[in-house]
Amino acid sequence: MNPMTYKGYAARIEYSEEDEAFIGRVAGIRDIVTFHGASVDEIRAAFHEAVDFYLSTCAERGEAPQKPYSGKLMLRVPPELHARAAMRAEAAGKSLNAWVAETLAKAV
Template sequence: MVARKTDIYDKYTYRVTWSEEDSEYVGLCAEFPSLSWLAESREAALRGVSKLVAEVVEDMRHNNEATPEPLAVKQFSGKFMVRIPPEVHRQLAIQAAEAGVSLNRLASTKLSR
């Protein structure tokens, strides 16, 4: 059996959800938020958006445009900065102190829920 080379669009993050407004399933791709595909079944919505993304990627390559890096292979540092109002900062610092943990640990726990 010959292993198939996985193309970049196979590594993108796809999701299918129900659209009450359209009364159909909608296929989405996180790396291409402007693209979507409506279909009567989840499977057809996924196939449709996957094919659409593949066509867009091929077109981008043909035009020598950079394609988005798949989130699945992207390396994350685990750090990001969030700006919050000073009063929220104070409240979180108090909660952390009362819990006996660092502010970082408290924020990480709250975000992971």
């Protein structure tokens, strides 16, 4: 499933049986930005509106908006683990980055 994205931000959306509506939150930032809608079109429009409002509010306050996760992940691992991972990646015909991303995706 692909996340809903807008201006570099991603949405985490769930359905609330109690409210009979989709409830969303901008993912990947510490600030709490929420939105809701009764249909896919409504939740998409509300997501766009929430992101635009968040960005304009930050600008009005002179604050930098928080950025969503960049996709860059820096890790420190023991050299032996690094070597074994590099060997597994090479054996699979992949770069270490591609192999780790694939392995991590399977784990989460």
